[in-house]
Amino acid sequence: MTITDPATTAIDATAEAGASDGKETVRLVNGLSCELPANSPLAKLLHSQRTWIGPDAKERLKILREAKSVAIVGASPNPARSSYFVSTYLQQSSDYRLYFVNPNATEILGQPVYKSLADLPEVPDIVDVFRRGSDIPSVIDDVVAIGAKTIWVQLGIWNEEAAYYGEQQGLTVVMDRCIKVEHARFNGGLHLLGFDTGQITSRKTLR
Secondary structure, three states: OEEOOOOOOHHHHHHHHHHHHOEEEEEOOOOEEEEEEOOOHHHHHHHHHOOOOOOOHHHHHHHHHHOOEEEEEOOOOOOOOHHHHHHHHHHHHOOOEEEEEOOOOOEEOOEEEEOOHHHOOOOOOEEEEOOOHHHHHHHHHHHHHHOOOEEEEOOOOOOHHHHHHHHHOOOEEEOOOOHHHHHHHHOOOEOOOOOEOOOOOOOOOOO
């Protein structure tokens, strides 16, 4: 088994390796890849699961570097929720202006919570989403309605039709990726798979 950049797709790998030896490299959801006979049932299954390709590593870095504000849809005041952990990281380790969106909460990490994206005092550069995959199309409509340009759907949330739909609406779509992991990785705190490198840095942000 080999490790590849998660942005590499099975289709790309097949073009490079499949023609010569009858095998293809299929990418797994966790970013690992494995080489299988191209005509095997497992290769066909894994190959067919996802076809949408989001921004590659350089494009994601550009998104994070250029952003000044992030709205977190589905932010939770519950410290046990992943959205709270990500919010805490961004509040402490970035210079982003953060906005929390949750119709059922009033305060998160000492900041007011907004009922909807339409209630925000500015249009955020990134809308980071912690919602079920089936909810993503409606969130995309809200993002488009306020004029935001990038929707970032958190790790573990996948809706391929919604990803294509968002791009059709003119959005930059990042999906099934953790903004905390990506920010820390590009800032020197994590290596490719998201593990702590042990590197100590005084840099607070990407910029």
